[in-house]
């Protein structure tokens with residue numbers, strides 16, 4: 001019984017938590033550059049150096065969450081359909 005309760009709470013947290021997260025924080029770190037906006041490389045002295053600019057996020061280091069993108073697409077369809 002306790003396991004069912006824990007599973008139900010986990011499912012509810014996912015179902016309501018992810019949309020809330022997309023509403024509160026629509027942007028997150030770029031997956032390719034981990035939010036740096038550029039690659040990192042190690043120089044000859046072992047120090048971290050700035051590498052090439054990230055083309056995926058155009059050096060912003062941010063990306064739009066998938067849930068937010070789905071919401072924006074649905075809102076656009078709704079807006080266009082209800083003109």
Ligand SMILES: [Zn+2]
Pocket residue numbers: 030031032033034035036037038054055056057058059060061062
């Ligand atoms: Zn990036």
